[in-house]
Amino acid sequence: MDAPSPKPHALDGETIVRVALAERAYDIVIGAGALASLGKRIATLRPGARTAVVTDRTVAARWLKQAEAALAAAGVATAPIVVGEGEGSKSYDGLQQVTEALIAAKVERNDLVVALGGGVIGDLAGFAAAIVRRGIEFVQVPTTLLAQVDSSVGGKTGINSPHGKNLIGAFHQPVLVVADTDVLDTLPPREFCAGYAEVAKYGVLGDLGFFTWLEANHGDVFNGGAARQHAIATSCRAKAAIVARDERETGDRALLNLGHTFGHALEAATGFSDRLLHGEGVAIGMVLASELSAELGLISPVDAARVGAHLAAVGLPTRLQDIAGFSQEGIGNADSLMALMAQDKKVKRGRLTFILLKGLGQAVITSDVEPSTVHGFLERKLR
Ligand SMILES: NC(=O)c1ccc[n+]([C@@H]2O[C@H](COP(=O)([O-])OP(=O)(O)OC[C@H]3O[C@@H](n4cnc5c(N)ncnc54)[C@H](O)[C@@H]3O)[C@@H](O)[C@H]2O)c1
Numbered sequence: 225m226d227a228p229s230p231k232p233h234a235l236d237g238e239t240i241v242r243v244a245l246a247e248r249a250y251d252i253v254i255g256a257g258a259l260a261s262l263g264k265r266i267a268t269l270r271p272g273a274r275t276a277v278v279t280d281r282t283v284a285a286r287w288l289k290q291a292e293a294a295l296a297a298a299g300v301a302t303a304p305i306v307v308g309e310g311e312g313s314k315s316y317d318g319l320q321q322v323t324e325a326l327i328a329a330k331v332e333r334n335d336l337v338v339a340l341g342g343g344v345i346g347d348l349a350g351f352a353a354a355i356v357r358r359g360i361e362f363v364q365v366p367t368t369l370l371a372q373v374d375s376s377v378g379g380k381t382g383i384n385s386p387h388g389k390n391l392i393g394a395f396h397q398p399v400l401v402v403a404d405t406d407v408l409d410t411l412p413p414r415e416f417c418a419g420y421a422e423v424a425k426y427g428v429l430g431d432l433g434f435f436t437w438l439e440a441n442h443g444d445v446f447n448g449g450a451a452r453q454h455a456i457a458t459s460c461r462a463k464a465a466i467v468a469r470d471e472r473e474t475g476d477r478a479l480l481n482l483g484h485t486f487g488h489a490l491e492a493a494t495g496f497s498d499r500l501l502h503g504e505g506v507a508i509g510m511v512l513a514s515e516l517s518a519e520l521g522l523i524s525p526v527d528a529a530r531v532g533a534h535l536a537a538v539g540l541p542t543r544l545q546d547i548a549g550f551s552q553e554g555i556g557n558a559d560s561l562m563a564l565m566a567q568d569k570k571v572k573r574g575r576l577t578f579i580l581l582k583g584l585g586q587a588v589i590t591s592d593v594e595p596s597t598v599h600g601f602l603e604r605k606l607r
């Protein structure tokens with residue numbers, strides 16, 4: 225862009241987190257009611273740009289009017305593109321629908337795609353923006369807790385392949401993220417809770433002070449207000465710092481996968497169904513990673529237990545036995561879970577990479593855990 229980007233400026237009570245990526249740097253605006261400032265911010269950032277708002281049916285019913293009103297109030301032209309809700313839209317079909325609709329709406333190189341929704345919409349709309357006309361800029365307006373603290377920040381976009389999740393995609397950073405903390409009030413409690421696992425993750429992986437604060441204040445985070453804003457801003461700051469160090473995940477960014485190697489295997493073992501939401505898989509995965517760290521003598525059993533106790537206190541599942549249908553449909557055995565973990569795209573040259581803890585609030589990336597150790601560990605956990 226020719227024009228220097230305007231100085232970050234927070235309206236009353238808003239927090240601005242800057243993602244420091246040189247010419248791809250952008251602001252995350254976090255605050256109650258921040259959606260109302262969307263049009264003004266876009267008009268300031270990219271004067272004259274038109275927009276297309278990509279969203280899903282559920283979010284459209286609750287928040288599309290407000291988003292359109294905010295854009296109209298600042299004189300920003302917009303067209304809505306509404307897809308079905310759920311992971312199924314992160315598909316070739318969903319991508320075709322959105323890209324064709326963007327072209328039909330005459331969205332051009334200098335216009336903006338606005339992703340209004342959870343991680344599904346952010347990933348899908350972001351990827352569509354990355355490829356239509358060889359790349360259009362986009363704005364993330366995350367409406368789930370998971371999207372506000374994780375998927376809207378960092379520029380990973382994409383869709384699923386029949387072979388696995390997120391296998392087709394691109395790095396495409398947004399030019400702005402607007403996270404309205406009030407929008408989360410309409411989120412189903414189970415979805416909020418699942419997103420909270422990613423919030424706790426930032427404490428467990430890199431910030432003992434934040435984890436300790438969450439142990440004392442999680443009730444307020446669930447209730448909304450200043451504590452929720454603080455938790456979201458702290459999470460975004462943590463992710464922004466890691467992304468700024470390692471945008472393309474050649475090193476440190478993998479720390480964000482704490483709990484995810486186990487978690488993804490559990491999601492796959494339950495057929496990516498309602499039996500286990502992503503964040504719930506991550507919660508169980510984080511507990512398993514903590515317990516494995518304790519077994520390997522990296523952290524104390526007391527610290528490992530603290531991770532599980534906190535996640536259980538907010539109502540997240542923490543044990544394999546907590547997964548719906550654990551006894552009837554089952555989730556497989558240690559062999560099948562190991563096979564699913566080996567399919568994870570974080571596998572490097574056949575070695576499983578694990579994110580383990582060398583302290584509470586201190587995650588490390590390691591690929592020297594023996595498969596037989598993990599196998600034995602899982603066998604005991606499945607009992
Ligand atoms: N790009 C990344 O870095 C990244 C990181 C983590 C996860 N992800 C992806 O994110 C996706 C999961 O995201 P998600 O958990 O936000 O799921 P989602 O987008 O499917 O949203 C969950 C459900 O909540 C509904 N919803 C969204 N906002 C709402 C609101 N304010 N009120 C009421 N209902 C609302 C949606 O319609 C949907 O039914 C996965 O596809 C995952 O792969 C991407």
Ligand SMILES: [Zn+2]
Nearest residue numbers: 374422502506
């Ligand atoms: Zn995650």
